[in-house]
Amino acid sequence: MKESTIMKIHYGTALASVGLVAVHILMRLTTGFADSLEYENVLANYRSVPYVVMLELILILLSVHGFNGLRVILLELKQGRVYEKAVSYGCVVAMIGLIGYGSRTIIMTNMGMV
Protein backbone atom coordinates (compact mmCIF):
# COMPACT_ATOMS: atom_id res chain seq x y z
CA MET A 1 0.00 0.00 0.00
CA LYS A 2 1.23 3.53 -0.74
CA GLU A 3 2.54 5.35 2.31
CA SER A 4 0.20 8.29 1.61
CA THR A 5 -2.80 5.93 1.65
CA ILE A 6 -1.65 4.48 4.98
CA MET A 7 -1.21 7.96 6.43
CA LYS A 8 -4.64 9.07 5.16
CA ILE A 9 -6.03 6.12 7.09
CA HIS A 10 -3.89 7.11 10.08
CA TYR A 11 -5.24 10.68 10.16
CA GLY A 12 -8.77 9.53 9.30
CA THR A 13 -8.90 7.00 12.12
CA ALA A 14 -7.57 9.63 14.53
CA LEU A 15 -10.29 12.13 13.55
CA ALA A 16 -13.07 9.55 13.64
CA SER A 17 -11.84 8.34 17.04
CA VAL A 18 -12.05 11.85 18.48
CA GLY A 19 -15.77 11.94 17.61
CA LEU A 20 -16.59 8.44 18.78
CA VAL A 21 -14.54 8.59 21.98
CA ALA A 22 -16.31 11.88 22.79
CA VAL A 23 -19.69 10.14 22.45
CA HIS A 24 -18.37 7.23 24.50
CA ILE A 25 -17.25 9.53 27.32
CA LEU A 26 -20.50 11.54 27.21
CA MET A 27 -22.51 8.31 27.56
CA ARG A 28 -20.35 7.29 30.53
CA LEU A 29 -21.22 10.64 32.11
CA THR A 30 -24.94 9.87 32.06
CA THR A 31 -24.37 7.87 35.25
CA GLY A 32 -21.90 8.49 38.05
CA PHE A 33 -18.38 7.18 37.61
CA ALA A 34 -18.77 4.40 40.19
CA ASP A 35 -22.22 3.39 38.89
CA SER A 36 -20.86 3.25 35.39
CA LEU A 37 -18.51 0.46 36.37
CA GLU A 38 -21.14 -1.61 38.29
CA TYR A 39 -21.19 -5.18 36.97
CA GLU A 40 -24.86 -5.07 35.99
CA ASN A 41 -24.49 -1.68 34.30
CA VAL A 42 -21.53 -2.81 32.26
CA LEU A 43 -23.44 -5.88 31.09
CA ALA A 44 -26.48 -3.75 30.28
CA ASN A 45 -24.35 -1.46 28.13
CA TYR A 46 -23.06 -4.39 26.17
CA ARG A 47 -26.61 -5.56 25.48
CA SER A 48 -27.39 -2.27 23.71
CA VAL A 49 -26.66 -2.90 20.03
CA PRO A 50 -25.91 0.74 18.99
CA TYR A 51 -23.51 1.13 21.91
CA VAL A 52 -21.78 -2.13 21.09
CA VAL A 53 -21.41 -1.13 17.45
CA MET A 54 -19.75 2.08 18.61
CA LEU A 55 -17.38 0.20 20.91
CA GLU A 56 -16.47 -2.14 18.08
CA LEU A 57 -15.79 0.83 15.79
CA ILE A 58 -13.56 2.51 18.39
CA LEU A 59 -11.73 -0.77 18.84
CA ILE A 60 -11.07 -1.08 15.11
CA LEU A 61 -10.21 2.58 14.54
CA LEU A 62 -7.78 2.86 17.43
CA SER A 63 -6.19 -0.52 16.75
CA VAL A 64 -5.51 0.48 13.15
CA HIS A 65 -4.26 3.91 14.26
CA GLY A 66 -2.21 2.67 17.21
CA PHE A 67 -0.50 -0.20 15.42
CA ASN A 68 0.33 1.94 12.41
CA GLY A 69 1.77 4.50 14.85
CA LEU A 70 3.82 1.73 16.42
CA ARG A 71 4.99 0.64 12.95
CA VAL A 72 6.13 4.22 12.24
CA ILE A 73 8.01 4.44 15.54
CA LEU A 74 9.74 1.10 14.93
CA LEU A 75 10.64 1.96 11.31
CA GLU A 76 12.30 5.15 12.51
CA LEU A 77 14.11 3.36 15.32
CA LYS A 78 16.06 0.88 13.24
CA GLN A 79 16.43 0.13 9.52
CA GLY A 80 17.07 -2.96 7.46
CA ARG A 81 15.11 -5.01 4.94
CA VAL A 82 14.32 -8.01 7.14
CA TYR A 83 13.63 -5.89 10.21
CA GLU A 84 11.27 -3.58 8.31
CA LYS A 85 9.33 -6.47 6.81
CA ALA A 86 9.04 -8.06 10.28
CA VAL A 87 7.80 -4.76 11.74
CA SER A 88 5.20 -4.22 9.00
CA TYR A 89 3.78 -7.75 9.05
CA GLY A 90 4.14 -8.01 12.85
CA CYS A 91 2.06 -4.87 13.33
CA VAL A 92 -0.68 -6.09 10.96
CA VAL A 93 -0.83 -9.47 12.72
CA ALA A 94 -0.87 -7.87 16.19
CA MET A 95 -3.60 -5.46 15.04
CA ILE A 96 -5.78 -8.28 13.72
CA GLY A 97 -5.11 -10.22 16.93
CA LEU A 98 -6.19 -7.35 19.16
CA ILE A 99 -9.29 -6.57 17.10
CA GLY A 100 -10.16 -10.29 17.13
CA TYR A 101 -9.76 -10.60 20.88
CA GLY A 102 -11.65 -7.36 21.60
CA SER A 103 -14.45 -8.32 19.22
CA ARG A 104 -14.73 -11.70 20.91
CA THR A 105 -15.30 -9.96 24.27
CA ILE A 106 -17.82 -7.53 22.77
CA ILE A 107 -19.77 -10.21 20.87
CA MET A 108 -19.79 -12.73 23.70
CA THR A 109 -20.98 -10.16 26.21
CA ASN A 110 -23.62 -8.86 23.83
CA MET A 111 -24.98 -12.35 23.27
CA GLY A 112 -25.14 -12.97 27.02
CA MET A 113 -22.44 -15.60 27.01
CA VAL A 114 -20.88 -14.27 30.21
Place this chain on the structure above:
Amino acid sequence: MAQVSSTVGEQVPTLLSASKSILLRISKFNPELDESSKFMEFTVSYEKWTTVLEAILDVKKHFDHSVAVRYSCRQATCGSCGMLINGKPRLACFTKISELDSDVVTVEPMNNFPVIRDLTVGFEKLFDTHQKIKPYVIRDDTELESDQREFLQSPKEVEQYIQFANCIKCGLCNSACPTMATDSSFVGPQALAQAYRYVADSRDKGKDTRLNIIDESHGIWRCHFAGSCSQVCPKGVDPAMGIQFLRGYLLGFRN
Protein backbone atom coordinates in the same frame (compact mmCIF):
# COMPACT_ATOMS: atom_id res chain seq x y z
CA MET B 1 43.73 39.72 12.79
CA ALA B 2 43.29 37.63 15.87
CA GLN B 3 46.23 35.71 17.18
CA VAL B 4 46.28 32.44 18.89
CA SER B 5 47.67 31.00 22.06
CA SER B 6 47.22 27.46 23.19
CA THR B 7 46.00 26.27 26.55
CA VAL B 8 47.12 22.74 25.84
CA GLY B 9 50.79 21.90 25.51
CA GLU B 10 53.36 24.66 25.37
CA GLN B 11 52.17 28.23 25.57
CA VAL B 12 52.66 30.03 22.27
CA PRO B 13 53.91 33.58 22.74
CA THR B 14 51.31 35.96 21.43
CA LEU B 15 50.69 39.62 20.99
CA LEU B 16 46.97 39.85 21.50
CA SER B 17 46.02 43.06 19.80
CA ALA B 18 42.27 42.76 20.12
CA SER B 19 40.60 43.64 23.34
CA LYS B 20 38.58 40.46 23.67
CA SER B 21 39.32 36.78 23.52
CA ILE B 22 37.40 33.54 23.78
CA LEU B 23 38.20 29.94 24.49
CA LEU B 24 37.77 28.04 21.23
CA ARG B 25 37.13 24.33 21.79
CA ILE B 26 37.60 22.25 18.66
CA SER B 27 36.41 18.67 18.46
CA LYS B 28 39.23 16.37 17.29
CA PHE B 29 38.36 12.93 16.00
CA ASN B 30 39.88 10.58 13.47
CA PRO B 31 37.54 7.58 13.10
CA GLU B 32 40.40 5.45 11.82
CA LEU B 33 42.55 6.02 14.90
CA ASP B 34 40.45 7.34 17.78
CA GLU B 35 37.89 5.61 19.99
CA SER B 36 36.09 8.84 20.74
CA SER B 37 36.37 12.54 20.07
CA LYS B 38 38.22 14.92 22.36
CA PHE B 39 38.42 18.69 22.52
CA MET B 40 41.49 20.82 21.90
CA GLU B 41 41.30 24.24 23.51
CA PHE B 42 42.78 27.48 22.22
CA THR B 43 42.54 31.04 23.40
CA VAL B 44 41.68 33.16 20.40
CA SER B 45 41.40 36.91 20.28
CA TYR B 46 38.74 38.37 18.06
CA GLU B 47 37.33 41.57 16.64
CA LYS B 48 33.68 42.45 16.27
CA TRP B 49 33.69 41.06 12.75
CA THR B 50 35.74 37.89 13.29
CA THR B 51 33.88 34.78 12.16
CA VAL B 52 34.15 31.34 13.73
CA LEU B 53 35.75 30.09 10.49
CA GLU B 54 38.43 32.79 10.71
CA ALA B 55 39.14 31.77 14.30
CA ILE B 56 39.50 28.12 13.27
CA LEU B 57 41.78 29.08 10.37
CA ASP B 58 43.88 31.13 12.79
CA VAL B 59 44.30 28.04 14.94
CA LYS B 60 45.37 26.11 11.85
CA LYS B 61 47.82 28.81 10.80
CA HIS B 62 49.42 29.52 14.14
CA PHE B 63 49.02 26.49 16.27
CA ASP B 64 47.63 23.21 14.97
CA HIS B 65 47.71 22.74 11.23
CA SER B 66 46.09 19.30 11.54
CA VAL B 67 42.60 20.62 12.36
CA ALA B 68 40.37 19.33 9.55
CA VAL B 69 37.77 21.82 8.35
CA ARG B 70 36.04 22.17 4.99
CA TYR B 71 35.45 25.65 3.57
CA SER B 72 35.68 27.52 0.33
CA CYS B 73 33.71 30.69 -0.33
CA ARG B 74 33.77 32.25 3.17
CA GLN B 75 30.54 34.03 2.30
CA ALA B 76 27.68 31.61 2.93
CA THR B 77 27.51 30.55 -0.69
CA CYS B 78 29.29 27.23 -1.15
CA GLY B 79 27.69 25.38 1.77
CA SER B 80 30.94 23.73 2.90
CA CYS B 81 31.50 25.01 6.41
CA GLY B 82 28.46 23.71 8.31
CA MET B 83 29.24 22.60 11.86
CA LEU B 84 27.82 22.66 15.36
CA ILE B 85 28.73 25.95 16.97
CA ASN B 86 27.87 26.01 20.66
CA GLY B 87 25.53 23.09 19.98
CA LYS B 88 23.61 24.62 17.07
CA PRO B 89 24.12 23.79 13.37
CA ARG B 90 25.50 26.93 11.71
CA LEU B 91 27.81 28.03 8.91
CA ALA B 92 31.20 28.87 10.46
CA CYS B 93 31.80 31.60 7.87
CA PHE B 94 28.43 33.18 8.54
CA THR B 95 28.64 33.19 12.34
CA LYS B 96 30.46 36.02 14.04
CA ILE B 97 32.04 35.21 17.40
CA SER B 98 30.65 38.45 18.78
CA GLU B 99 27.08 37.42 18.02
CA LEU B 100 27.44 34.21 20.05
CA ASP B 101 27.67 36.22 23.24
CA SER B 102 29.79 33.61 25.00
CA ASP B 103 33.34 33.37 26.34
CA VAL B 104 33.57 29.78 25.20
CA VAL B 105 32.95 28.74 21.59
CA THR B 106 32.69 25.01 21.00
CA VAL B 107 32.84 23.67 17.44
CA GLU B 108 31.91 20.09 16.58
CA PRO B 109 31.07 18.21 13.39
CA MET B 110 27.42 18.30 12.29
CA ASN B 111 25.09 15.66 13.74
CA ASN B 112 23.53 13.04 11.47
CA PHE B 113 26.53 12.93 9.13
CA PRO B 114 29.47 10.50 9.23
CA VAL B 115 32.61 12.22 10.53
CA ILE B 116 35.57 12.06 8.15
CA ARG B 117 37.88 13.88 10.54
CA ASP B 118 37.48 16.63 13.17
CA LEU B 119 34.93 19.11 11.75
CA THR B 120 34.68 17.51 8.31
CA VAL B 121 31.74 15.24 7.53
CA GLY B 122 30.77 13.06 4.59
CA PHE B 123 28.10 14.49 2.25
CA GLU B 124 27.51 11.36 0.12
CA LYS B 125 24.05 10.64 1.54
CA LEU B 126 22.90 14.25 1.24
CA PHE B 127 23.96 14.36 -2.40
CA ASP B 128 22.29 10.97 -3.00
CA THR B 129 18.95 12.05 -1.55
CA HIS B 130 19.21 15.40 -3.36
CA GLN B 131 19.76 13.57 -6.65
CA LYS B 132 17.00 11.10 -5.88
CA ILE B 133 14.26 13.76 -6.03
CA LYS B 134 15.41 14.79 -9.56
CA PRO B 135 16.59 18.34 -8.87
CA TYR B 136 16.06 19.72 -12.35
CA VAL B 137 13.17 20.91 -14.50
CA ILE B 138 11.46 17.90 -16.04
CA ARG B 139 9.59 18.32 -19.33
CA ASP B 140 9.54 16.80 -22.78
CA ASP B 141 10.30 19.90 -24.84
CA THR B 142 13.21 22.31 -24.45
CA GLU B 143 13.52 26.07 -24.70
CA LEU B 144 15.42 25.61 -27.94
CA GLU B 145 12.46 23.96 -29.66
CA SER B 146 9.85 26.43 -28.49
CA ASP B 147 9.11 29.59 -30.46
CA GLN B 148 9.96 31.82 -27.56
CA ARG B 149 13.42 30.32 -27.00
CA GLU B 150 12.76 30.62 -23.29
CA PHE B 151 10.05 29.64 -20.84
CA LEU B 152 8.72 32.88 -19.47
CA GLN B 153 7.59 33.16 -15.86
CA SER B 154 5.65 35.92 -14.20
CA PRO B 155 7.06 37.40 -10.97
CA LYS B 156 4.21 35.61 -9.18
CA GLU B 157 5.27 32.29 -10.61
CA VAL B 158 8.87 32.90 -9.57
CA GLU B 159 7.69 33.76 -6.07
CA GLN B 160 6.23 30.27 -5.71
CA TYR B 161 9.63 28.61 -5.54
CA ILE B 162 12.42 31.20 -5.39
CA GLN B 163 12.88 30.94 -1.63
CA PHE B 164 13.60 27.21 -2.02
CA ALA B 165 16.05 27.86 -4.85
CA ASN B 166 18.34 29.60 -2.35
CA CYS B 167 19.43 26.25 -0.89
CA ILE B 168 23.22 25.88 -0.86
CA LYS B 169 23.19 22.18 0.17
CA CYS B 170 25.01 22.91 3.40
CA GLY B 171 23.15 20.15 5.22
CA LEU B 172 22.43 22.19 8.36
CA CYS B 173 18.73 21.29 8.10
CA ASN B 174 19.49 17.55 7.89
CA SER B 175 21.82 17.93 10.85
CA ALA B 176 19.08 19.59 12.94
CA CYS B 177 16.33 17.12 11.99
CA PRO B 178 15.30 14.72 14.80
CA THR B 179 14.06 12.07 12.36
CA MET B 180 17.45 12.05 10.60
CA ALA B 181 19.00 11.23 13.97
CA THR B 182 17.42 7.78 14.14
CA ASP B 183 16.13 6.99 10.65
CA SER B 184 19.20 6.45 8.47
CA SER B 185 16.99 5.95 5.40
CA PHE B 186 14.93 9.15 5.80
CA VAL B 187 15.05 11.33 2.68
CA GLY B 188 15.54 14.43 4.86
CA PRO B 189 14.43 18.09 4.83
CA GLN B 190 17.06 19.24 2.32
CA ALA B 191 15.86 16.87 -0.42
CA LEU B 192 12.19 17.41 0.44
CA ALA B 193 12.62 21.20 0.21
CA GLN B 194 14.21 20.71 -3.21
CA ALA B 195 11.40 18.39 -4.29
CA TYR B 196 9.03 21.25 -3.52
CA ARG B 197 11.32 23.77 -5.25
CA TYR B 198 10.83 21.95 -8.59
CA VAL B 199 7.22 20.88 -8.05
CA ALA B 200 6.32 24.55 -7.45
CA ASP B 201 8.16 25.71 -10.59
CA SER B 202 5.65 26.56 -13.34
CA ARG B 203 8.10 25.29 -16.00
CA ASP B 204 8.31 21.85 -14.43
CA LYS B 205 6.15 18.89 -15.41
CA GLY B 206 7.67 16.33 -13.05
CA LYS B 207 5.29 16.73 -10.14
CA ASP B 208 3.85 13.21 -10.17
CA THR B 209 7.27 11.60 -10.64
CA ARG B 210 8.65 13.45 -7.64
CA LEU B 211 5.59 12.92 -5.43
CA ASN B 212 5.93 9.20 -6.14
CA ILE B 213 9.57 9.23 -5.12
CA ILE B 214 8.93 10.87 -1.75
CA ASP B 215 5.76 8.87 -0.99
CA GLU B 216 7.47 5.84 0.54
CA SER B 217 8.08 4.40 3.98
CA HIS B 218 11.17 6.55 4.64
CA GLY B 219 9.88 9.50 2.64
CA ILE B 220 7.92 12.64 3.44
CA TRP B 221 5.64 11.04 6.05
CA ARG B 222 8.52 10.51 8.44
CA CYS B 223 8.57 14.27 9.04
CA HIS B 224 6.80 15.02 12.34
CA PHE B 225 7.02 18.78 11.99
CA ALA B 226 9.64 19.54 14.61
CA GLY B 227 10.52 22.54 12.41
CA SER B 228 14.23 22.54 13.42
CA CYS B 229 15.25 22.50 9.75
CA SER B 230 13.68 25.89 9.11
CA GLN B 231 15.15 27.35 12.29
CA VAL B 232 18.75 26.61 11.31
CA CYS B 233 18.71 27.30 7.57
CA PRO B 234 21.19 30.13 6.89
CA LYS B 235 19.60 31.01 3.54
CA GLY B 236 16.04 31.61 4.64
CA VAL B 237 14.73 28.41 3.07
CA ASP B 238 11.77 27.02 5.02
CA PRO B 239 11.97 23.25 4.43
CA ALA B 240 9.24 22.54 6.99
CA MET B 241 6.81 24.70 5.01
CA GLY B 242 7.81 23.05 1.73
CA ILE B 243 7.16 19.65 3.31
CA GLN B 244 3.67 20.70 4.40
CA PHE B 245 2.92 22.00 0.89
CA LEU B 246 4.08 18.67 -0.58
CA ARG B 247 1.83 16.85 1.89
CA GLY B 248 -0.98 19.04 0.67
CA TYR B 249 -0.55 17.57 -2.83
CA LEU B 250 -0.37 14.02 -1.49
CA LEU B 251 -3.47 14.45 0.68
CA GLY B 252 -5.41 16.09 -2.13
CA PHE B 253 -5.64 19.62 -0.66
CA ARG B 254 -3.51 21.11 -3.44
CA ASN B 255 -3.12 20.32 -7.10
